[in-house]
Amino acid sequence: MVRAGACRLVIAGLCVAGGALASPAEQFGFGARSQAMAGVGTAVGRGVDTTYANPALLSREPRSEFTFGWQSTRFVLRADGPNAPGDLSEESLHGTTIGVVVPVPFGGFLEDRVVLGLGVFTPSTTLARARLLYPERAQFPVITDRAHTLNFAAGAGVDVGYGFRVGAGALALAELVGTVVVRTDTTGRVGTAVDDQLVTTYAPVVGMSWDFAEDTTAGLVFRGVLRGDFDVLVQVNDLGSLTVPDLNITGVAQYDPAQIQAEVGRRFGAWTLALAATYKRWGAFDGWQSPTVRCPSSQPDCQALVPEPVEFHDTVVPRVAAAYAFELSADAKAEVRLGYFWEPTPVGEQTGAANYFDNDRHAIGLGYGVELAEPLPPIRVDLVYQHQLLAPRTHEKRDSVASDNPGAPKVETGGHVMSTGVALGVKF
Secondary structure, three states: OHHHHHHHHHHHHHHHHOEEOOOHHHHHOOOHHHHHOOOOOOOOOOHHHHHHHOHHHHHHOOOOEEEEEEEEEEEEEEEEOOOOOEEEOOOOEEEEEEEEEEEOOOOHHHOOOEEEEEEEEEEOOOOOEEOOOOOOOOEOOOOOOOOOOOEEEEEEEEEEEOOEEEEEEEEEEEEEEEEEEEEEOOOOOEEEEEEEEEEEEEEEEEEEEEEEEOOEEEEEEEEOOEEEEEEEEEEEOOOOOOOOOOEEEEEEEEEEOOEEEEEEEEEEOOEEEEEEEEEEOHHHOOOOEOOOOOOOOOOOOOOOOOOOOOOEOOEEEEEEEEEEEEEEEOOEEEEEEEEEEEEOOOEOOOOOOOOEOOOOEEEEEEEEEEEEOOOOOOEEEEEEEEEEEEEEEEEEOOOOOOOOOOOOOEEEEEEEEEEEEEEEEEEO
16 A cells, blocks of 8 residues: 555656746747847847837837747757766757737827737647756756747837837746645545646736937847746645655746846848847746755754755846848848857856756857738748857866766766747738
C-alpha cells in the first residue's frame, strides 16, 4: 500500500512538471517586420507589431487590418566537456500569429485618433509548459523554455496632437495552481484527487512617441514583469503510521523581466533607420525553483533543502535596423529589412553544481515585405528570418563539485537559434 501511494505521488509530480509557458516576443520581437529588424519598433513600428513594441504607434494606422502568420524556431545548442552531453536535444517551436488592428470611430476631437490592437502567438503543440528544472542537468532555460508559450498582447494608441502619441496595454499568460491529495479510500486502496486550474497573470505596457523633427521619431516603452508560476500542493493523508510532509511542486515557468526600450527612427527618402536600446531588470529574478518542503513558522530552522541560488544581473541590449522601400509597380510596393542586436547573458558563470547555461547572443534579422494597393486586393505579405549566434563561453566548476557533474571540471557552451516566419495581412 505504501509503495502504491509513493508511485502515485511520483506520477502526480511528473504530471505537474509536464505542463508550458513563455514569451517569444521578448526573445525575437513580435511580428514579422519587427523580428526582421531585430526587435526595433518602439519608434518605427507598424500594424499589429506595435501592440508589443509600443502601443502608442497603433494610432498611426488609418484602416482596420487582420494579420495571420506562421513561425518556426529551431534550437541547436551544445555543452562540450569531459562529462558534458555535447549536442542537446531541444524541441523546436512552431506556432501561429493572429492580429487585429481596428480604428475606433469616435467623433469630435477624438476622430481618427484612437486605434485598438490585439496580437496573439499560439504554439502548435502546447499552450503552457511548466518544468521542474533539476539544476545538475545541462540546460539552457533562458533560451529554450521561455520560447514555448502563448503570447498575448493588447493595447490602445491615441494621437494627442503636436506630434505626440501615447498608448497603453497589457501582456498576459497563465499560472498553474492546484492541489493533489493522496489518501486511502474506504476499500483500503490508495488513490489521488487532483484539482488544478489556470489563472491569468498580466503585465502592463505603457508607451509614447514624439515626432520631434521632420521624418524623425523618438519612442519610449515600459513593459512590466511578466511572470507565470506553477504551484501545486501535494498532501498525503490516511496512510497509517506513514507521515509525509506537505510537498510543494512549485517554481517559475515563465519570466520576462521589467524592461524599458528607447528608440530613435529617421526616414531618409526610401530609407528608414532606427537605433534602440533595451534595459532589462534581470537582477530582480530569484530563480526558477522554490523549496519542495517549507519550514513551518513554528520551526523556521527545520533544515529543509533550499535550491542553490542563481546569479542574475541587469542587462542592456543595443539594437540597430534599416529598411529600404521601393515600388514594384504603380499598385505594389516592397520593403527590404535588416537588423542586428547583441544580448548579453543575464546569468552568471556556472561554477557550482547547477548547470543553468546561457551565453551572450548576436542576432541578425532579414526580411522582405510586399504590399498591394487598389485596384489590387489590399493585402500584405511579409517574410522573416532571424539567426541568433551564441558566443562561446566556458564555465569552470569549483573543486567541491562532484566529478560526475555534466559540467565538471569545465564545460564550453554555444550554439545557434534559427527562426523563420511568414505573415499575411488584409486591410479593410
